Amino acid sequence: MELTGEQAQRWILCFQEKIEKNKAYLSDLDQAIGDGDHGSNMYRGVQAVKEKLNELEDPTTEEVLKTTAMALISKVGGASGPLYGSAFMQMAKTAKETTELPELIQAGLEGIKQRGKAELKDKTMVDAWAPVAEALTNGTFSNDTIDQAVEDTKPLQAKKGRASYVGERSIGALDPGAVSSGYLFTALVEEVLK
16 A cells, blocks of 8 residues: 555644644653653644645655654654654655555654664554554554554553653553554544545
8 A cells, every 4th residue: 555645744634633632641641651741742743743744735755754754853852753753764765665554664663663772562652663564564454453552551561761760650551652653543544544
């Protein structure tokens, strides 16, 4: 399934709306195991993304992904900016070669892993991205994939980032980065895969 520039733009703008709606919830989740600013940081980032994307006329997939990456890197504080930025930058690079969705999401996952040095089960965004990338590749991707991936971060103990400082207290809480990634993939379903 190829991702067109127009689809990519709709996808990211839908993600922006979801972050806007859920910014307080994301910060509440982050309050439990981080520094409580994931929602406000992501909101600032996606507002910048929306502004930049609305300036593009008839963009390519690569342009949409690169514009998203640059806006997030420049506006989002904490670890989320560099991590999301790395994901979208890797996707933009891959889009020069192919716009196949499974390849793009896999590239995004690799970008996050390289930047954050996190693996599956470390209670990070990787735990949302890896199952989605796999399901897209083998044709089993659905909303259930997303919900399950996010929910699966609950019993894990955080091994990376700010959440790792609280140790066992992180068990039983959802990972905020996985939750915001869940919104990204739900937006993908709604705008591209419907």
